[in-house]
Amino acid sequence: MTQRQRRVRDRTERGQRIVAAARELAEAEGWDAVTTRRLAGLIEYSQPVLYSHFPGGKDAIMAAAALEGFTELAATLGAARPGGLGGVTEAYVAFAEGKPGLYDAMFTHASELRFAEDDTPEVMKACFAELLAVVEPTAGDQDAGALTEVFWSTLHGLVTLDRGRRLSPAHRDERLALVVARFGTRAD
Amino acid sequence: MTQRQRRVRDRTERGQRIVAAARELAEAEGWDAVTTRRLAGLIEYSQPVLYSHFPGGKDAIMAAAALEGFTELAATLGAARPGGLGGVTEAYVAFAEGKPGLYDAMFTHASELRFAEDDTPEVMKACFAELLAVVEPTAGDQDAGALTEVFWSTLHGLVTLDRGRRLSPAHRDERLALVVARFGTRAD
């Protein structure tokens, strides 16, 4: 029986290596460079092995990476919660800037994972909950949930527009300060 | 000489047909479905003809579509300017919702076109100017340019997160109201 256990352990380890290799490659050269052949070469197995781990193919691998990303984002935001809305803002943007490939997998690609539905993974709800925690005190009589969605949209927009060279690099810190100014105080 | 004129006119018309076909196909089935072969079939010419119009290939065709998009967006926002910040907000979101494929070409893809640099096309600056026009009155002593970037990020984030099924459909109108509440009034 221990052999069987070792087999399944090796299998799961290999599955993790696939996702790790995909993340590393995506971070270095972007997701377009993450091909099933290169991935197979990195883990030193043949191409079809990938499909035994992820029947959904490349999309499923990206979704797995995205899920890891949401776990890490939730932890990052949780650690920044004592810093209040300003701290969470800075942490969110730093996360996206530091792991652009991962952030792409989480938002630009990975259409399988969706929010606000029954099968939404817990880690994705956890991310939203972290944002809600710092937004709620500033909501006043406004809907905290909807306000969190707007706040989140602002962060996400800042990240993606900045990535596409659409924003002035000189304004970077000032933008974050303005986010705090507009969302960090109680509405009248 | 009139024959030569007709030739160049036919050529430019064909170039426009290529972009139009690409936009139509992207709107119907997404940009992944826009292949050079299908595009060639739609304009009833062979594949290499596309490259005589757009040496940059598919990316260049998408960039051309994106440029058309910025022109139309600038016009849309200009028409909505009398409605103030709320009107522009609604117009921006409606534009993105109504032409999702075009919006994708403008922002998600089309890495060639970049803002805040010397070779930024005029129409892209015009879009930013339209947003600035409604944000400036609410800036107070805050930097109007940076604030416009934050406002724009909010709109862009709302659009993209909503597209990815990341936001609750029920909150849609409330979110727009909250945008106006947070950006439409002068900061103290």
Place this chain on the structure above:
DNA sequence: TAGTTTGTCTAGCAGTGCTAGCATGTGACC
């Protein structure tokens, strides 16, 4: 030991963006 199951690989399919090189039709020139 014989048979079955599990796992992996090789080889290949259909499709992608893009391009070299060949025809065909058009224009200019003598």
Place this chain on the structure above:
DNA sequence: GGTCACATGCTAGCACTGCTAGACAAACTA
């Protein structure tokens, strides 16, 4: 009007993509 050069669009093909069928070997079961 005939000839030549040019421009224009085409066929065919390259290297690559994600993905899969079927052969083969190893491991487990009886």
